[in-house]
Amino acid sequence: MKFLRLTALIVGTSLSGQNYLGKVDPILYEKGNDWLPIFVRMEDQLVLKAGDYERISEFRSQKPRSQNREEVLSLLRKKAQDSFAKLRDKIDEMNGKGQLRGLRKFWIVNGFACRARLPTIESLAREKEISYVYFDRFAFDSDTSLPMSGRKINRLGKVLRLWNEPAPLPDKREDIPWNVSEIGAVRAWKDENATGLGVTVAVIDSGILPTPSLVRALAKNPAEELNGKDDDGNGLIDDLFGYDFRSNTGYVLDDSKTTSHGSSCSGIIAGRVS
Incomplete structure (x- = not known):
């Protein structure tokens, strides 16, 4: 059992007034207009902010571990399925235009990984279902x-x-x-x-x-x-x-x-x- 210099500055300046710009990892603007490995985190997470994990643990502390496991796994998968379903039309459109490569869905952390160029990344960041777009620092050279x-x-x-x-x-x-x-x-x-x-x-x-x-x-x-x-x-x-x-x-x-x-x-x- 193992990515925009002058252009980036221009794009960053022209979009600085858009609120979705804060949802894009700043390092993506330094990588050139290439196919960039990204992880797209959805807004609907089981553990979203500080204190959520402790709150959930306390709520489930009296239930058997087997029941907690079954319920939490089911909830995580449902969140991922529901979030992706809301973006299905947009993602299908992007795939049809060849704007996404190697898309992989994840459900423990609700989101998906793929490669995309900066305009597509910014388009994704506009969606309310998407919380943040990260530069995937651990992506391998080949994602196929x-x-x-x-x-x-x-x-x-x-x-x-x-x-x-x-x-x-x-x-x-x-x-x-x-x-x-x-x-x-x-x-x-x-x-x-x-x-x-x-x-x-x-x-x-x-x-x-x-x-x-x-x-x-x-x-x-x-x-x-x-x-x-x-x-x-x-x-x-x-x-x-x-x-x-x-x-x-x-x-x-x-x-x-x-x-x-x-x-x-x-x-x-x-x-x-x-």
Whole structure:
């Protein structure tokens, strides 16, 4: 598991009286009239201002964690869907004119990322649904999702077939290593009835070795198939089990022969009995 000199001054001066100018990251005016990587933050956020997080936490403190998780995820997704729906016509028009590139939608932070030129950025900033347009300092040189090579498709295909094989979880825990017992983990699991079932953990690391104990623990994107296409419309091709943002492919396997930091971390988090 990796952008207007004289022109900018003229544009900035001519638009200085517009209130939407304060919604555009100033560094964008220093990058030249090029395709700029941006993140567009929507106005409707679950946590919008100081104190919101504490207020929400207090409000939800008496509810079970599983209920909070389900409700908050649903609310975050709905906010993102509703905000994007209000801008759908404008975004479709911009896409039709070739004014946006590589658009990707996000829902934990309600917004979307893409590349655009300054006039388009300013046009977006005029919309009341948009809170701010940031220069994406962490964007990679290429924002186009790519299909995998034949070798990688075959290798990931084997992982998919293994993942699809029935593999029920054991009824009881295997022998607990002494170091895990020593830190009181077994007691914590018992007291809190913590099994980990239903919890999804995102791991940002080197990828995994396709061992049965790790493959069976993978969370699969239910709306994606291994077919060289972006089935779920999120801008990522074949992101069945995650995504490699450096190679811009859905290949999340580690090609190392014996050592893999990503496998070590993933095994600690969710490794299954094999």
